[in-house]
């Protein structure tokens with residue numbers, strides 16, 4: 141047996157596993173400490189009643205012989221695909237066919253699995269900093285090349301720095317696969333329609349595919365920020381869009397999301413073929429729960445929940461600025477990206493030891509993230525208030 145050698149090129153721990161390990165050690169040493177957790181972007185508010193009612197009803201369906209469901213369709217039930225099309229796309233003027241919508245167990249799995257559609261010699265462009273799963277999956281697939289002085293030889297890094305307002309420039313050469321995430325994780329910044337159009341035009345010219353991670357779409361409030369890449373003319377030919385109910389409806393534990401693979405990309409039937417072999421479908425209860433997020437009552441309840449997180453994000457951003465930090469994001473995003481006066485891990489340790497506040501070290505998202513930390517406002521508004529009081533002590 142020969143194991144996949146590319147795994148040896150990865151850091152020993154995934155970013156959030158490493159943070160959990162450090163936090164666990166701190167808790168063992170300081171059992172009395174009341175930690176405030178702004179690390180992983182995990183929701184803290186419970187599911188809204190309109191969703192849990194639907195889940196209870198779905199469980200009841202499974203208890204009766206005539207409404208029981210076993211294996212569902214690998215690509216998801218029609219009731220949810222239709223709800224997605226009618227609610228998330230038609231209001232934006234985007235027409236999709238049901239077979240272009242693939243229901244998933246959340247964005248994470250598809251982001252990694254999509255990589256199987258492409259040969260190893262494709263050149264990949266990834267934002268720096270970026271959600272670590274994009275790079276990790278490229279490394280696992282042997283697509284990243286070799287790591288020399290913190291730089292992967294075959295990865296095109298799209299630097300997002302304060303100097304370019306965290307808006308990446310187009311690659312100078314050929315990028316075949318481009319990972320974009322807007323509203324951005326971790327910087328919290330967004331692209332306007334015209335900025336996103338430049339990426340679609342690039343992909344059309346270079347025959348590239350954009351994997352567009354729209355996990356934070358629900359946090360957009362600015363009018364000029366597109367909710368879907370398919371609002372941009374030409375995008376259906378060059379973009380796969382990934383969405384999740386994790387951050388929009390608190391499904392990080394329930395697990396449900398979807399991926400749009402338009403026919404015009406030429407990849408739809410390949411993705412279907414892949415899913416039929418390797419995926420047995422998302423659970424019926426989770427899909428009914430996701431369907432329920434589109435009822436008028438759920439929309440109202442979820443808007444309140446998202447607003448609650450957004451208020452916390454804004455409070456954090458403003459509060460940290462008042463304390464003298466340069467803070468970014470936090471407006472169309474649950475994440476606040478903060479410049480630190482040391483490297484990321486030193487600041488992370490200082491915040492943990494002196495303030496009992498857990499954040500995410502920016503360097504975990506890429507070399508350009510060093511000297512920054514990320515705060516996740518999913519901790520909740522009250523926790524944001526408390527954290528600011530404790531950070532004042534630094």
Ligand code: MLT
Pocket residue numbers: 179180181182248271325516
């Ligand atoms: C994050 O904290 O960046 C994400 O929420 C983690 C995830 O979605 O897997």
